[in-house]
Amino acid sequence: MKKFLGVVAFAALALTGCGTICDDMLDASDAYATKYSPCSTTLDSIFGNEAFNVTQCERTIDKCTDAEKDALSAYADCLRELPECSPGTKDAFRNAEEGCYLLIKDKVGNTCKSAL
Template structure:
């Protein structure tokens, strides 16, 4: 279970560290979601090794030009979804992982230009 949680955290950090947003609000929302995610996972007794400052705000803002308004909306929706997740609870880790994974469905339609700018 720990390896799965670490893998998910790495995936989340990758997107948050290099995500594009389109305006300061999307980048701010992603930064807030990154901080919240670490706390939510640690509530399950898993030390993610993440710090609240793992989000690269400058890189997010640099990638803005490549992201359409639709991309920005999708990234904001991802951030909102993650912030709205309950804390993970011991014994229900898989249910929480399913909820976390479902948040990323909100980014399925990101434009190729935005993904490329984000380093993905």
């Protein structure tokens, strides 16, 4: 039984590493949009007024350093961890969103930010 659980745990870890940073950012963008939707019918976020463009990301992500990619991953994690927005918590949500943005503000250069 312990051997089986070890194999399952290893498989789960292996599967989480299969996606690209662009896939991770797409997932984070979708999670963000879902959590922000109770506050607005438009996506007026740091992603702009449209959904995350995974094709653009894939074309430009190779311009990012490993440190920038790490910062983007932390940013994606932060976006996924945001609480659901409500009209009464919109300001707090936006402040938390800004906190996520600070994870990449000075750590990701303009060339790499074009992947967003």
